[in-house]
Amino acid sequence: MVKTKLLLVEDDNPLVELIRYNFEREEYHVINTSDGEEAILLAKETLPDIIILDWMIENLSGIEVCRQLRRSDETKHIPIIMLSARSEEDDKIRGLEIGADDYLTKPFSPRELLARVHAVLRRARPALAGENLTFSDIEMDITAHKVKRAGQAIALGPTEYKLLKHFLEYPSQVFSRERLLDTVWGYDSDIEIRTVDVHIRRLRKALNINGGADIIRTVRSAGYSLDQNAV
Numbered sequence: 001m002v003k004t005k006l007l008l009v010e011d012d013n014p015l016v017e018l019i020r021y022n023f024e025r026e027e028y029h030v031i032n033t034s035d036g037e038e039a040i041l042l043a044k045e046t047l048p049d050i051i052i053l054d055w056m057i058e059n060l061s062g063i064e065v066c067r068q069l070r071r072s073d074e075t076k077h078i079p080i081i082m083l084s085a086r087s088e089e090d091d092k093i094r095g096l097e098i099g100a101d102d103y104l105t106k107p108f109s110p111r112e113l114l115a116r117v118h119a120v121l122r123r124a125r126p127a128l129a130g131e132n133l134t135f136s137d138i139e140m141d142i143t144a145h146k147v148k149r150a151g152q153a154i155a156l157g158p159t160e161y162k163l164l165k166h167f168l169e170y171p172s173q174v175f176s177r178e179r180l181l182d183t184v185w186g187y188d189s190d191i192e193i194r195t196v197d198v199h200i201r202r203l204r205k206a207l208n209i210n211g212g213a214d215i216i217r218t219v220r221s222a223g224y225s226l227d228q229n230a231v
Helices: 013-025 036-046 062-071 089-097 110-124 158-169 177-185 194-207
Strands: 004-009 028-033 050-054 080-084 102-105 133-135 138-141 146-149 152-154 216-219 223-226
Touching: 004 013, 004 036, 013 028, 013 110, 028 036, 036 050, 036 062, 050 062, 050 110, 062 080, 062 089, 080 110, 089 102, 102 110, 133 158, 138 158, 158 177, 158 194, 158 223, 177 194, 177 223, 194 216
Parallel strands: 004 028, 004 050, 050 080, 080 102
Antiparallel strands: 133 138, 138 146, 146 152, 216 223
16 A cells, blocks of 8 residues: 655654654654755655645744745645644734645644644545546546546556556646656565556556547656646
8 A cells, every 4th residue: 555645844853753653553654854945855855745844943944845845846736734833813824825725733632633634635635535536538436446538448457547546636747757656656665667667558558548649748857747738
């Protein structure tokens, strides 16, 4: 099972351990830093599913980290929940206006944070709520584990299904082979990087079997994306 990646940006060590314990128990993969500049680099390198970001951290403030992440094409779609001891309404509004998806005031219970994360992820990624995913003429029924293109059933192997699901969750975004390897096969995989190309070819063949246009774009020296204008 591929774990949901959570980037935790927090410098309070007891709080870090509490959050890590509760989220790892829920099968999350937790990445942690206390440094704002490192947080931006980690977000771009690992593309987490969600970021929990404290307002007061080292080097860059949480507000500035949020601002920079929202300006980057690589990270602008990643959900962000801000944490702060600031309870004033103006601070909450500022955090939300700068691009945070939610704002939680300290102290809080781990159960509340988990609930907030689950809610934000459901809004950001419909697949987590068991809903259908669609793009162009492709439909994926998450519950039934079925795929159709232009109304015709498409047979996919398990890995091709995971690849397509990831592309459907993030349409038009370009993913390198390394990132696809981490996301689809997992961090501990010993799979060679060229294996990604093999499964991309299989996915293409399956999707195009009934004469459909190629919808997976190869971006030279960058990777692959789901794109209606793929060539």
